[in-house]
Amino acid sequence: MSTELQEELTRExxxxxxxxxxxxxxxxxxxxxxxxxxxxxxxxxVLTDLANHLSISTERHRAEVRRVVNxxxxxxxxxxxxxxxxxxxxxxxGRRLISLMPRLVPQTIFTAKxxxxxxxxxxxxxxxxxxxxxELHPLVSKPKGLTPKGTQATDQKVSPAPADDLxxxxxxxxxxxxxxx
Numbered sequence: 001m002s003t004e005l006q007e008e009l010t011r012e013x014x015x016x017x018x019x020x021x022x023x024x025x026x027x028x029x030x031x032x033x034x035x036x037x038x039x040x041x042x043x044x045x046v047l048t049d050l051a052n053h054l055s056i057s058t059e060r061h062r063a064e065v066r067r068v069v070n071x072x073x074x075x076x077x078x079x080x081x082x083x084x085x086x087x088x089x090x091x092x093x094g095r096r097l098i099s100l101m102p103r104l105v106p107q108t109i110f111t112a113k114x115x116x117x118x119x120x121x122x123x124x125x126x127x128x129x130x131x132x133x134x135e136l137h138p139l140v141s142k143p144k145g146l147t148p149k150g151t152q153a154t155d156q157k158v159s160p161a162p163a164d165d166l167x168x169x170x171x172x173x174x175x176x177x178x179x180x181x
Contacts, residue, residue, distance in 0.1 A: 022054040027064055034068035037082030039089045065094030 029050060033043050051061055068074050069090045078086040 022056070023060075026050060026054050026056050026060075027067075030061075030064045030068055031071075031074065034071070034074045034090060035077040035081070037078045038086045039093055044093070062094050065090060069094055 030047065033039065033047070036043075047061065050056070051058075056064075069087055075087060
């Protein structure tokens with residue numbers, strides 16, 4: 001059975017599996033050290049030796065340290081075991097030497113089309129009349145002879161309600177208090 005596995009497994013697949021195991025092992029050791037409490041000289045020495053043996057880069061080491069510093073569960077375990085203040089040295093160990101660059105607006109294949117559409121919409125909006133130029137028409141009155149059954153026709157025109165009345169109605173609706181259930 002082992003010969004079948006060796007034949008099915010290519011060298012590239014074996015390298016990927018080995019690298020994943022190395023990364024997982026280093027991550028597990030860093031996690032255990034964080035749960036133990038503060039980082040000290042002996043832990044740093046062990047991590048340095050382990051990083052050399054497992055081909056862990058400095059950036060990967062710092063990323064792992066930042067991961068364990070931000071883990072609430074590990075912080076709780078470390079504080080329970082060693083008391084508060086165990087994360088300061090870990091934060092210092094995981095600091096970035098160069099700060100992150102701000103991200104640019106992503107460029108996709110749709111960016112050019114979106115820009116053209118936005119420019120066309122802006123031009124179309126500029127051609128629209130302003131609100132002050134739009135004429136407000138009063139409500140149309142009901143034509144004579146078309147009243148519902150059982151009602152009487154009136155010759156009065158329906159006019160829009162004054163703005164003050166509308167404001168009063170809105171305020172009354174907002175101030176209505178519902179009884180508790």
